[in-house]
Amino acid sequence: MALHLYDTATRSLREFHPVRSGTASIYVCGATVQGVPHIGHVRGALNYDVLRRWLLHNGLDVLFVRNVTDIDDKILTKAADNGSTWWEWAFRHERAFEDAYTRLGCLPPSIAPRATGHVTQMIELMERLIGTGHAYASGGDVYFSVSTFPSYGALSRQRLDEVQQGETLAEGKRDPRDFTLWKSAKPGEPSWPTPWGHGRPGWHLECSAMATAYLGAEFDIHGGGVDLVFPHHENERAQSQAAGDPFARFWLHNAWVTLSGEKMSKSLGNVVAIDQMLQRHRAAELRYYLIQPHYRSTIEYSDGALSEAAQAYRRIEQFLRRAGRAGVITPGELPGEFVEAMDNDLATPTAIAVVHNVLREGNAALEAGQDEQARAAAGSVRAMMGVLGLDPLAPEWAEAAGVDAPARQALEGLVEDLLAERQQARAARDFPRADAVRDRLLQAGITVDDTPDGPLWTVKDA
Numbered sequence: 236m237a238l239h240l241y242d243t244a245t246r247s248l249r250e251f252h253p254v255r256s257g258t259a260s261i262y263v264c265g266a267t268v269q270g271v272p273h274i275g276h277v278r279g280a281l282n283y284d285v286l287r288r289w290l291l292h293n294g295l296d297v298l299f300v301r302n303v304t305d306i307d308d309k310i311l312t313k314a315a316d317n318g319s320t321w322w323e324w325a326f327r328h329e330r331a332f333e334d335a336y337t338r339l340g341c342l343p344p345s346i347a348p349r350a351t352g353h354v355t356q357m358i359e360l361m362e363r364l365i366g367t368g369h370a371y372a373s374g375g376d377v378y379f380s381v382s383t384f385p386s387y388g389a390l391s392r393q394r395l396d397e398v399q400q401g402e403t404l405a406e407g408k409r410d411p412r413d414f415t416l417w418k419s420a421k422p423g424e425p426s427w428p429t430p431w432g433h434g435r436p437g438w439h440l441e442c443s444a445m446a447t448a449y450l451g452a453e454f455d456i457h458g459g460g461v462d463l464v465f466p467h468h469e470n471e472r473a474q475s476q477a478a479g480d481p482f483a484r485f486w487l488h489n490a491w492v493t494l495s496g497e498k499m500s501k502s503l504g505n506v507v508a509i510d511q512m513l514q515r516h517r518a519a520e521l522r523y524y525l526i527q528p529h530y531r532s533t534i535e536y537s538d539g540a541l542s543e544a545a546q547a548y549r550r551i552e553q554f555l556r557r558a559g560r561a562g563v564i565t566p567g568e569l570p571g572e573f574v575e576a577m578d579n580d581l582a583t584p585t586a587i588a589v590v591h592n593v594l595r596e597g598n599a600a601l602e603a604g605q606d607e608q609a610r611a612a613a614g615s616v617r618a619m620m621g622v623l624g625l626d627p628l629a630p631e632w633a634e635a636a637g638v639d640a641p642a643r644q645a646l647e648g649l650v651e652d653l654l655a656e657r658q659q660a661r662a663a664r665d666f667p668r669a670d671a672v673r674d675r676l677l678q679a680g681i682t683v684d685d686t687p688d689g690p691l692w693t694v695k696d697a
Contacts, residue, residue: 373407375419375432457483558613567614
């Protein structure tokens with residue numbers, strides 16, 4: 236493969252070669268299911284879905300693990316505040332996350348393990364760490380001894396004397412830089428038995444245990460948001476390698492979605508929930524908006540930017556429908572420029588620019604009556620959009636239209652006929668006739684914008 240990915244650990248682009256020939260193994264830190272998902276949450280899921288699709292396109296099987304953190308301080312607090320059991324609160328929001336992933340076109344993971352289902356593996360990992368002197372138990376708590384791991388801080392570029400874990404200096408912790416692997420039982424909280432007493436897992440421990448349980452001691456890619464580099468991923472790396480596991484070969488991190496310059500988060504109260512978004516835009520349009528920027532670039536959310544992305548997606552959709560009026564459009568070959576962009580650390584902005592370049596060529600062919608060239612361009616567009624999980628003609632998006640699909644298809648057919656008549660009039664320089672067609676559409680509530688990618692029509696107030 237010619238794929239190069241940016242590895243956070245080395246701060247460089249590295250050529251990707253899987254640990255096991257023919258199979259790529261990916262572990263992505265999933266949701267802590269404390270509340271409803273927002274677009275900051277699903278952005279990362281979409282980024283890694285695009286990566287997975289590109290690996291699949293290149294002929295690899297992909298083992299894709301995305302965990303669920305279903306036990307956590309915030310889950311316990313929010314469940315109690317809302318008069319719910321912790322497990323019901325966690326499962327309710329786990330379903331909400333899975334629904335959001337599905338609606339936005341994410342392929343289902345190979346497995347979505349829950350932290351509470353892997354306590355046995357966590358205990359085994361702690362026993363290995365204690366046995367080699369990298370961890371210690373104190374009063375029912377278990378801590379990782381940071382000073383015993385010389386390369387601690389290499390992933391996040393932190394100096395050991397500057398490390399702050401964000402944890403309280405509990406009695407029994409030998410060094411404030413040490414982090415918690417296991418929390419001793421507290422009254423009213425769920426707990427599990429261990430050789431060191433009852434308690435519940437620490438956040439960092441669970442991902443190391445689940446990643447190696449399903450992908451082995453060494454796997455290809457560990458992904459997550461840039462906010463997880465420290466302390467979460469730094470601590471995962473330390474505890475796994477201290478136990479003797481090579482762990483992840485690549486560390487990939489997607490950037491945030493921000494609102495007014497702040498990371499989108501529930502604690503700041505600046506979230507844009509998925510359900511709210513999908514009341515105003517179709518799922519495919521939201522997916523397009525979130526994957527168009529490079530995964531390592533921050534998205535500053537705005538309604539205007541989302542509307543522009545939705546219009547760009549509609550131009551692609553309408554071109555494919557116009558080109559397909561004479562018959563079925565099948566996916567064709569990927570342009571070399573698209574392949575080069577995707578192989579360059581998933582450069583989706585460049586890849587999508589290629590889509591629109593081919594789209595413009597296809598629209599020009601349609602206007603010139605060159606149906607064969609237009610259909611070839613449409614096949615190429617379908618192939619590229621399919622790689623991105625956004626092919627408008629794919630069954631999942633047609634099915635997502637639900638009961639409105641027949642009505643929309645009928646409307647599209649009528650509008651496209653009128654637009655074709657208008658384009659013919661313009662080509663013949665019969666501008667009064669072209670204007671008359673546009674006025675008929677406007678009277679019916681259809682606005683038409685002439686864009687570099689061809690005419691874009693929308694229903695007013697849609």
